[in-house]
Amino acid sequence: MNITQFHTLADHLFNKIELFLDDYADxxxxxxxxxTNGNVITISxxxxxxxxxxxxxxxLQVWLATRKQGYHFDYVNDNWICNRTNESFDLIFSESVVEQSAQ
Structure with missing residues (x-):
């Protein structure tokens, strides 16, 4: 993957995150x-x-920092996958949002 492809994929992920957050909050x-500030989304x-x-x-990674821990994701087979747990970004992110919004 080159830098241009990385930015396109990351931009798509950031848009997906914003849509998820809007829907979840509603x-x-x-x-x-x-x-969103450049290459960083901060959710409070x-x-x-x-x-x-x-x-x-x-x-060429996306990083996710939650109250629990941090994760690093590589783009593999059309999905952002954690390089430690092999779980998808979508799964870890949504679980983290649910957990942190409940407390």
Whole structure:
């Protein structure tokens, strides 16, 4: 993958994250605040916790920082996959949002 492809895939993921957050907040009637600044999305929850998603261009990775731990994702077979757990970004991210919004 080259840098242009990486940015296209990362931009698509960031758009998907924003849509997920909007839908999740509406469906669960909670006030999620998120801000995108360049290659970083910061999500703030009513309980004060945060989730941060950012790109690591030199590594061609997307990183996810949750209250619980951090994850690094490589693009494999049309999906962002954690290089430690082999789970998808979508699964880990959605579980983290549910967990952090519940506390």
């Amino acid at each position: 469906e669960h009637d909670i006030d999620l605040d998120y801000e 929850f009513p309980n004060g916790s945060k989730i941060i998603v950012n790109t690591q261009e030199p590594l």
